[in-house]
Amino acid sequence: MKRREFITLLGGAAVAWPLAARAQQLDRMRRVSLLLGIGENDPEAQSRVKALQKGLRDLGWVEGRNIRIDYRFAASDPNRIKEYVAELVRLAPDVIVANSTPVIAALRQATSTIPIVFAGLNDPVGQGFISSLSRPGGNITGFTFIEFAMVGKWIEMLRDASPDLARVALMFNPDTAPYYDVFLRSFESTPRSIAVDVRATPVRNVAEIEEVIATLGREPGSGLIAPADPFIVVQRDAILRSAEKHRVPAIYYLRQFVSEGGLMSYGPDMADIFRRAGSYVDRILQGAKAADLPAQSPVSYELVVNMKAAKAIGLTISDSFLLLADEVIE
Numbered sequence: 001m002k003r004r005e006f007i008t009l010l011g012g013a014a015v016a017w018p019l020a021a022r023a024q025q026l027d028r029m030r031r032v033s034l035l036l037g038i039g040e041n042d043p044e045a046q047s048r049v050k051a052l053q054k055g056l057r058d059l060g061w062v063e064g065r066n067i068r069i070d071y072r073f074a075a076s077d078p079n080r081i082k083e084y085v086a087e088l089v090r091l092a093p094d095v096i097v098a099n100s101t102p103v104i105a106a107l108r109q110a111t112s113t114i115p116i117v118f119a120g121l122n123d124p125v126g127q128g129f130i131s132s133l134s135r136p137g138g139n140i141t142g143f144t145f146i147e148f149a150m151v152g153k154w155i156e157m158l159r160d161a162s163p164d165l166a167r168v169a170l171m172f173n174p175d176t177a178p179y180y181d182v183f184l185r186s187f188e189s190t191p192r193s194i195a196v197d198v199r200a201t202p203v204r205n206v207a208e209i210e211e212v213i214a215t216l217g218r219e220p221g222s223g224l225i226a227p228a229d230p231f232i233v234v235q236r237d238a239i240l241r242s243a244e245k246h247r248v249p250a251i252y253y254l255r256q257f258v259s260e261g262g263l264m265s266y267g268p269d270m271a272d273i274f275r276r277a278g279s280y281v282d283r284i285l286q287g288a289k290a291a292d293l294p295a296q297s298p299v300s301y302e303l304v305v306n307m308k309a310a311k312a313i314g315l316t317i318s319d320s321f322l323l324l325a326d327e328v329i330e
Helices: 001-025 042-056 078-091 101-110 149-161 180-190 206-217 230-234 236-245 255-259 270-285 307-314
Strands: 029-034 066-072 095-098 116-119 140-144 167-171 197-202 222-226 250-251 266-267 303-308 325-328
Touching: 001 029, 029 042, 029 078, 029 101, 029 270, 042 066, 042 255, 042 270, 066 078, 078 167, 095 101, 101 116, 101 140, 116 270, 140 270, 149 167, 149 180, 149 222, 149 250, 149 266, 167 180, 167 206, 167 230, 180 197, 206 222, 206 236, 222 236, 230 236, 236 250, 236 255, 255 266, 255 303, 255 325, 266 270, 303 307, 307 325
Parallel strands: 029 066, 029 095, 095 116, 116 140, 167 197, 167 222, 222 250, 250 266, 303 325
Antiparallel strands: 266 303
16 A cells, blocks of 8 residues: 555544544433523523523434433522432433522532533632633533623613613622622722712512612612522512512613513523533533533623613613614514
């Protein structure tokens, strides 16, 4: 055999080996677990499930053929989180996909060996879940969601929609989203072009939500930020009703809030994050280590405005602001 022919054959084999190995992996039945911090019947939960399934299908992983997915939905309930984490760890899946701080914290405590891919987690380094974004270390990696700079963007958009804005309440549950105090301190330490008073407003139940929003309604020039937090998602109906009742302009982080009657939302595309999480599940099933997969930031953001909601609270939104929106709901 001539030397050139041998090299050509060797190069072809080098290409064929990984392809053959991938085909072999796809032929094996693998097990993946998904644990979400929100409720099973929540449209947002179903959107995330479908996005993950699509991300996996696009890479050749089809439920019932070569992958089994165990689904759990905690509905922001600490007892359910504890119960479901124990169940899923006992099942010993090849990888677990999860989101929300309480869920990741419980998983981290329960296992240091099963790979965990978070989808839409805030401040994973600051919370101690990974060592760094570029080199996570350990068994946890994934896709981040909100950074402290978003606080400034939310305030700017509220001010654009409601020019008399003078104060804003950033409402969150410190048990499910403990990082917002840190976000606010970081935000306050940076130069600002908008002079708006921002208050950290912790809530833990519907009565406290109503009290906060009612107080805002009595103070002209007030606005509300309802940020990424599983508790906020679970309690969004109470928040939306109260904001309309007390005529408080509010900005949310998910389009789902606006679809259900909220004024406006600005944030990363959560479905896109879950689709991308499927790529990390694929890489781990192919043999990659979570420790070596860099945590990634969002790549797609969207602004959605609800004109009916604006009219309900007596707010006139300028055409120039509407031109910035990815979608306007009439």
